[in-house]
Amino acid sequence: xxxxxSLVSFIASDYNTGWMNGDIKLATLSDTDTTNVTGSELxxxxxxxxTKTPWAGGTWAWQTDGSGGGWLRKPAGTASTTYxxxxxIVVGQKYNxxxxxxxxxxxxxxxxxxxxAGTPRSANGTYGQTITCAGDTILRFxxxxxxxxxxxxxxxxxxxxxxxxxxxxxxx
Numbered sequence: 001x002x003x004x005x006s007l008v009s010f011i012a013s014d015y016n017t018g019w020m021n022g023d024i025k026l027a028t029l030s031d032t033d034t035t036n037v038t039g040s041e042l043x044x045x046x047x048x049x050x051t052k053t054p055w056a057g058g059t060w061a062w063q064t065d066g067s068g069g070g071w072l073r074k075p076a077g078t079a080s081t082t083y084x085x086x087x088x089i090v091v092g093q094k095y096n097x098x099x100x101x102x103x104x105x106x107x108x109x110x111x112x113x114x115x116x117a118g119t120p121r122s123a124n125g126t127y128g129q130t131i132t133c134a135g136d137t138i139l140r141f142x143x144x145x146x147x148x149x150x151x152x153x154x155x156x157x158x159x160x161x162x163x164x165x166x167x168x169x170x171x172x
């Protein structure tokens with residue numbers, strides 16, 4: 001009844017967690033599949049090195065960071081979405097999405113994989129979240145009308161290994 005002082009082991013036909021004690025933070029590599037965990041990057045130009053391509057849409061504009069890289073910036077004013085079609089993304093699969101929000105002065109930005117939304121982010125920082133792709137295979141970032149800031153270092157990878165703990169933070 002109290003997750004911070006309990007002890008549990010989950011056993012199923014495709015995984016066995018072993019004993020997980022109290023406030024465990026991560027329980028992975030517990031499946032019965034013996035193949036190696038691998039995965040590749042499914043986003044093109046997620047670091048916005050020298051251009052916006054293949055990202056499209058909205059009022060998002062590429063800006064240089066002054067040291068050979070860049071990011072996509074959205075000014076406040078209207079809600080706007082930038083997007084790209086993910087290569088190798090499959091509807092129904094779980095993916096780890098990471099990205100950086102920077103230069104934010106107001107509002108929130110939300111990552112979507114198809115029609116499935118992640119958590120809106122309303123502070124500068126690097127974020128990771130697991131999203132199950134739904135509807136289509138387009139990766140979107142939508143800034144609300146107040147959002148004034150940029151995104152950078154966007155990465156999408158297949159969730160290679162599930163986290164069996166209460167946190168649900170799988171490995172890429």
